[in-house]
Amino acid sequence: MNVKKFTAATSRDALRKVREALGPDAVILSNRPVDGVVEILALDNDDVAALSVPAVDAPAPRVPQAPAFQAFDDDFDPEPVFSRAAVSQSQAELRQPEFRQAPRAAAPQSAPFGGQPDVARPFVERRAAPEGEIPPTYVNRRAASPETGIDMAAMTQMMSAAIASAKESAALEMGGMMNEIRAMRGLMETQLAELSWNATAQREPYKASVLREMLAAGFSATLARYLIEKMPVAKDAGEALRWIKTVLARNLTTIANEDDLLARGGVFALVGPTGVGKTTTTAKLAARCVMRHGPDKLALITTDAYRIGGHEQLRIYGKILGVMVHSVKDEADLRIALKELKNKHTVLIDTIGMSQRDQMVTEQVAMLSESGADVKRLLCLNATSTGETLNEVVRAYQGTGLAGCIMTKLDEAASIGNVLDVVIRQKLNLHYISNGQRVPEDLHLADRAMLIDRAFRNTRHASAQFGDADLPVMMAAAAHDRLHEVHLG
Template sequence: MNVKKFIAGSSRDAWRQVREALGPDAVILSNRNIDDGVEILAMANEDMSSLVVPAMAKDAMPRPAVRRPPAQPAQPQAAAPRRVEHQGLGVESSAIEHSAAQAEARVWRTRNAARASAKEQQEAAQQQRPAQASSAPTASPQRPKQSPIMAEFDGKDYDEILSDVMTEIRSMRGVLETQLAEISWGGTQKREPAKAAIMREMLAAGFSASLSRLITENLPQNPKSQDAMFWVKSVLAKNLMTMANENELLEEGGVYALVGPTGVGKTTTTAKLAARCVMRHGPGKLALITTDGYRIGGYEQLRIYGKILGVMVHSVKDEADLRIALDELRGKHTVLIDTAGMGQRDQMVAEQAAMLSGAGTEIKRLLCLNATATGGTLNEVVSAYSGDGLAGCIITKLDEAATIGNVLDVVIRQKLNLYYVANGQRVPEDLHVANKLYLADRAFKLKRETAPFEFQDAELPVVVGPTATAMNDKSLREVILG
């Protein structure tokens, strides 16, 4: 038996090699995919015939009768060669018929043998299943040989495979949405240049591309430049939640804790709020507490502010000390707590929140947001410090920020109640009640120094394109338009 192997880059090339080497009647034994392409095992038809002939001999298949030419009457000698030629043709015809019969028999026997073999394998598998289940329940059955495509998923269950497929589909969807958004925005720039101008203004002011796109796409039809900017500012102001007046905090009183990352200005802001409370109710109605036992001079700084205001400053280390201090200061109208600064990724942020919530007294937390930080950083800060008891926020370092659209964007997205804005170090002058209309207008007036970082027309499609996925953000769906 002469079996030959053929390897080619594709099935068509492999079949062509088989046809050229073994002829059109070659028998294909197997084919499979390999790293280099396709592998085919084949043998010539004559070699296959040699395998089938012994089986035919066992079955004693009757051979077809050889047709002989009818007897011819006696003729002259001149006709003799003609009779011999006719007889020779008869013998050649019978040989052809005999070969055809053999070939047909080989085909049928090959098919019957294949069917019998498949049936025997199926019956054997059915008999082995109960025995394997009873004798070795933990033994893993032999797996059939996997194709190269399914080999990638070997060892994974259906849920993992489905998860991988869905991840790939989402990735492809994101790429398509991004490319389509770039193409669409490129056409919008040409058709509606006013929208492109508004988009550039909002990006230059520090607002995120997703919020800028949401507002820009909902602009009124054919607006003038001034009317469009007024509409944008009114939408931003409408989505800013601010304190109506100071009486909500100063007259109502209570326990307030200022929280936030290190260096955001919590101690200075606490001193500013303390000065306002003293001016309204006197030093006897106010108490100051600090939990900052980590920073050198943290307690001393607040103690100096308290000495100037005539207010006693208490230092606590843990939840038990805080509980005792709050019980002693229960008669105070307002209690302000200056907490230790911690990065938004510090595990102690959760411990600090647990200490404030477990003090036995309702403590309203005010988150200090640094106006000079990026939008992504501010979003992380809000996510880390948010939770039950977060009453609102205070924007600090407004005077140091080149743009304030980033912090306003986060306040709008997170639906935070904005109490105050701080724009300096003076106590208590540089603390103001938040005015939403003023902040929305100021956001577009602080971009004079950001010209080198503004986006050009050719860059806008690249910036807007990736926002296709971000447009499904829940915080954006809650933005009030119009």
């Protein structure tokens, strides 16, 4: 029997030492104060179990009515207990559950060979552990418990969700950071552009005068800034303005001869927003075709079945010209009509007018493109609209490409620099200009020199609205816009 002694200042500290050395199942033999400290004698539970197993041929012990030894407990707050003289074998046996469960009043049986009755055998048989069972010792209790199964699918799903959440958070943070960087970059570019323009205006004052003239004519600040930056050194503002007009005329694309359009023939569809003058322009083109080729070579088609009187207006023009007008509702009708009119030299289609922001614009462009014939779309641009509105119209109706454009309502526009700016920047081919309601007199071929001169006419009063302090801000804002290639010559 291996009895160990533990000393400490308090009983709790001494019991903690017992637990650390022998485990929570240790048996306390004594607990007493000695020389100002607490002394505890303890015994390992395995030693007590070994003492409790008697020899096979030993006589059955008598069970005294004595209390069992006190087991170690984490919540045990002991009081001093004086030591006992010895630990008897009977007291140790009382701690064994198997022995306590054995019947105490069992009758003694005779020995098989005339010896003493075999009293210890029932105890030994009960004491034998079943096959595979581990005795409940301190070492076994401290052994690691078997690991529970892990659901790898659930673990993978949790990891994927965590990774996705981290990526989303990182993307949001990165997006915010990039927006801040872009804002800082734009602010720095604006300030640098203002400083650069102020220096340019002080060094070459005629550029500021030309800039006012272009802005007053309706040209965009983006185009004006680009041309002024590329402008060569000039003597005065007059020479600089002449250079600007020459470059603008060179970049304005027009048809040289009407025969390129009327003599070649084909299918032409006039498209554009509501009220831009498509029906009237269609009638003017029809009159020119009839005068050149006769009414039998021309056919008119209208898709305007929604506007009240739209179909009747074109039918009246057709009756005057002696041309049949066909009405279609959808792509199938248009395909059938074009197939029936394939022997005609020229076919003019008057389409439905709709806002450039209407989703049906895309459907209309698709209907004309997939009609089974080579339909050339001519976009009607209102000269009285602003530059930004005209840009939206071109972007909406452009689709896979426009064959050209027609400038309408020139007689109602105070300035035409806005529409010329869009035609130049969008690389459109300007066919005709319309300056009235008369059919067919108020339709003319586009003349580049006349249009540029008309744009800069009577701009002196309008240029006064742009002060010296406004020009640097406008030039700095235009520095962020991108411009298609402009040929300087």
